[in-house]
Amino acid sequence: MKQGPFIAVEGPIGAGKTTLATMLSNELHIPVVKEIVEENPFLDKFYQNIDEWSFQLEMFFLCNRYKQLEDTGLQYIAKNKPVISDYHIYKNLIFAERTLKGVQRDKYRQIYHLLTDDLPKPNIILYIRADLDTLLKRIKKRGRSFEQNMDTAYLQQLIEDYDEAMSSIAAREPSTTIITIDGTKIDFVENPEHFAQIASQVKELIR
Known part of the structure; x- marks a missing residue:
C-alpha cells in the first residue's frame, strides 16, 4: 500500500522544528509527533561533560524515538x-557520530540500525537551515537552562553535519522530497506571510 504523507521537520538545535511542526499540524489538521527532549535525565550532565555522558544521552533519545515512531507507524502510516x-x-x-568515539560509536551504530532500519521513513522533510547567530538568539530566547552555555563550536559543527546529512538522505532516498527553509531570512513565527508560503508548499505536496 502506498504510504500517506509522513512529514518530518528537521534542523540543528534552535532552528524552530517543534514550533513549525506544531503550526503546520494546526494549519493542516493532522496529528503531530513531538520528540522528548527535556525529559532526558542526562541532558544537564551531557552539556557539562560531553565525553562522559554522550552514550547515555544518545541511547535514551534513540530508544524513545524508536518507540514513538513504532507507534506512529501503527497508528497512522499503516492506515x-x-x-x-x-x-x-x-x-x-x-x-552520535559527532559525540561518540571508538567502541561506543561502533556499538551505537549497530543498535541504531537494528532498531531503525525497518521503521517508516518520512517522504517529506522540511529542513530549517540557519546560521550560528540566528540559532544562538533562538536558543537564548527559549531559555532552556542546559542550553545556555552551549559550545558555539559544537553548534557550528552541527550546522555543517546537518547539511551533509540532508545531502546523504537525498542521495539515499530519492523518493523523499526535501524542502530547505532559510531560517536566517525566513521567520515563520513573526511573519505570517512566511509561514503561509511554507504551508502552501506542503499543501501542494500532500494534495
Whole structure:
C-alpha cells in the first residue's frame, strides 16, 4: 500500500522544528509527533561533560524515538493517514557520530540500525537551515537552562553535519522530497506571510 504523507521537520538545535511542526499540524489538521527532549535525565550532565555522558544521552533519545515512531507507524502510516513529526530518526546518527568515539560509536551504530532500519521513513522533510547567530538568539530566547552555555563550536559543527546529512538522505532516498527553509531570512513565527508560503508548499505536496 502506498504510504500517506509522513512529514518530518528537521534542523540543528534552535532552528524552530517543534514550533513549525506544531503550526503546520494546526494549519493542516493532522496529528503531530513531538520528540522528548527535556525529559532526558542526562541532558544537564551531557552539556557539562560531553565525553562522559554522550552514550547515555544518545541511547535514551534513540530508544524513545524508536518507540514513538513504532507507534506512529501503527497508528497512522499503516492506515495511510498523514502525520507530522518534529524530527527524523536519522538525527540520532548526526549527533552520535559527532559525540561518540571508538567502541561506543561502533556499538551505537549497530543498535541504531537494528532498531531503525525497518521503521517508516518520512517522504517529506522540511529542513530549517540557519546560521550560528540566528540559532544562538533562538536558543537564548527559549531559555532552556542546559542550553545556555552551549559550545558555539559544537553548534557550528552541527550546522555543517546537518547539511551533509540532508545531502546523504537525498542521495539515499530519492523518493523523499526535501524542502530547505532559510531560517536566517525566513521567520515563520513573526511573519505570517512566511509561514503561509511554507504551508502552501506542503499543501501542494500532500494534495
